[in-house]
Amino acid sequence: MVDRCHEIRAFVDPIPNLFLIGRNGMHRYNNQDHSMLTAMAAVDNIQQGRTDKSNIWNVNVEQEYHEQKGA
Numbered sequence: 585m586v587d588r589c590h591e592i593r594a595f596v597d598p599i600p601n602l603f604l605i606g607r608n609g610m611h612r613y614n615n616q617d618h619s620m621l622t623a624m625a626a627v628d629n630i631q632q633g634r635t636d637k638s639n640i641w642n643v644n645v646e647q648e649y650h651e652q653k654g655a
């Protein structure tokens with residue numbers, strides 16, 4: 585399923601007034617900071633009339649985020 589998320593993105597991205605954000609919204613293992621950054625990017629896009637969602641999808645792609653159990 586996870587490796588087919590690009591198909592969901594390709595389907596929803598053209599919808600101009602729909603912005604998928606956060607952990608559940610993007611089906612991505614975002615932490616709180618990532619989730620807030622995606623929300624801020626969505627607000628920027630709405631304010632600027634930008635319908636391209638790439639800046640949202642570019643959050644949390646540089647490095648994998650893994651929660652680790654404490655000692």
Ligand SMILES: Cc1cc2nc3c(=O)[nH]c(=O)nc-3n(C[C@H](O)[C@H](O)[C@H](O)COP(=O)(O)OP(=O)(O)OC[C@H]3O[C@@H](n4cnc5c(N)ncnc54)[C@H](O)[C@@H]3O)c2cc1C
Binds near residue numbers: 606615617
């Ligand atoms: C156990 C646990 C520990 C975590 N610890 C950390 C941590 O230490 N540091 C960290 O950075 N991140 C942590 N995270 C991750 C962090 O919680 C998430 O990354 C972040 O909360 C995701 O934010 P979000 O806005 O995408 O979703 P959420 O914070 O889940 O917000 C979604 C909101 O939408 C509401 N909602 C759902 N459906 C509907 C509906 N139909 N109508 C109206 N409202 C609806 C929900 O009630 C919820 O309030 C942890 C997550 C878990 C589960």
